[in-house]
Amino acid sequence: MASENVITFTDENFDTEVLGSDVPVLVDFWAVWCGPCRMIAPIIDELADTYGGKAKIGKVNVDENRGISGRFKITSIPTLLLFKDGQVVQQIVGARPKKDFVSALDSAIG
Numbered sequence: 001m002a003s004e005n006v007i008t009f010t011d012e013n014f015d016t017e018v019l020g021s022d023v024p025v026l027v028d029f030w031a032v033w034c035g036p037c038r039m040i041a042p043i044i045d046e047l048a049d050t051y052g053g054k055a056k057i058g059k060v061n062v063d064e065n066r067g068i069s070g071r072f073k074i075t076s077i078p079t080l081l082l083f084k085d086g087q088v089v090q091q092i093v094g095a096r097p098k099k100d101f102v103s104a105l106d107s108a109i110g
Contacts, residue, residue: 009060024054044057082105
């Protein structure tokens, strides 16, 4: 079951929710048909629950939000971008173990 703490980012709310955030934001670019995206979905849910208040965790459906996907040149999924102060500070491509995401978030939070 998806965590209620995972935010759905769209072309409409991305600038406000991600670029304007006062905490680091991990954005998962994904699609319904993507097997590796489904594999990491439980990890994304866990991270959203664990990092609530310290970071935002959310998803961009690349099929429904082509503007933001194109803006950040997302060519393969899953791609996760970590934003801090409105800038991309790390990019993770492909299904990776939870520790990789935890390390990135901990580094951004400081």
